[in-house]
Amino acid sequence: MVRLYTNDVSIGYGERFIVKELSVSIPDHKITTIIGPNGCGKSTLLKAITRIIPHQSGAVLLDGENIAKENTKELAKKMAILPQTPESAAGLTVGELVSYGRFPYQKGFGRLSKKDYEAIDWALEVTGTIDFxxxxxxxxxxGQRQRVWIAMALAQETDIIFLDEPTTYLDMAHQLEVLELLQKLNREQGRTIVMVLHDLNQAARFADYLIALKDGEVVKAGNCEEVINHEVLKKVFHIDAEIGRDPRTNKPMCVTYNLLRGEEKDEEAVNTLYAASGTRN
Known part of the structure; x- marks a missing residue:
């Protein structure tokens, strides 16, 4: 089932397009991870889907409705986003920060209701931050701060949560802590999770569906078997990867890799060009 998808979306800054006529579908109740090299449009796509930035053409549709025409508060009840670098929470307590997630439901003078306080405490409990x-x-x-930001997103009570590189600046243990929390939210509550990750093995381990971007275009989208393989990684990252199996999940994983250099890289580019034009047998 697909509730959220883009239809020929182009996104740019000034006259420079970062994403070009991109059509992607986000599977409902799954974890979708977007991968790709720096500057390929991953974060730009997330921002456009969540209406943080406008798109120049095409449409983003949720439940059959164009999000560009949605009321801001109503849209915020359907999707939440945790940006790559959340704004400073200087001077705020954890409870105060998480209460901001209730903004879409507030009326009048913005006082919190009993239901708001219940949602805040629930989000703190689920993320293991109630003691803070x-x-x-x-x-x-x-790691604790990142869980608190996730709690704020949960307090919005949305079905869909977007996260832009949620493991950035965290050590290995805290990265795993955050990703396991997102997996738990997906499996136990059916939340649709969409995130950008740089680590290919983390993406393969935790994602149900992967979208590989390069230069603002989809190179491959599908399950881990379809995306984490030698040919796709060669096209997307210009690397010669050795693919093995994660002994704990049996999913594909990148064991090691070399950069494509000189003739290898040139040959790969030529093959891509011929394939696109259909002039090589």
């Missing part, structure tokens, strides 16, 4: 409720956000570790 009255502590300053600045006093927490990186």
């Amino acid at each position: 409720k009255y502590r300053p956000v600045d006093a927490l570790s990186g």
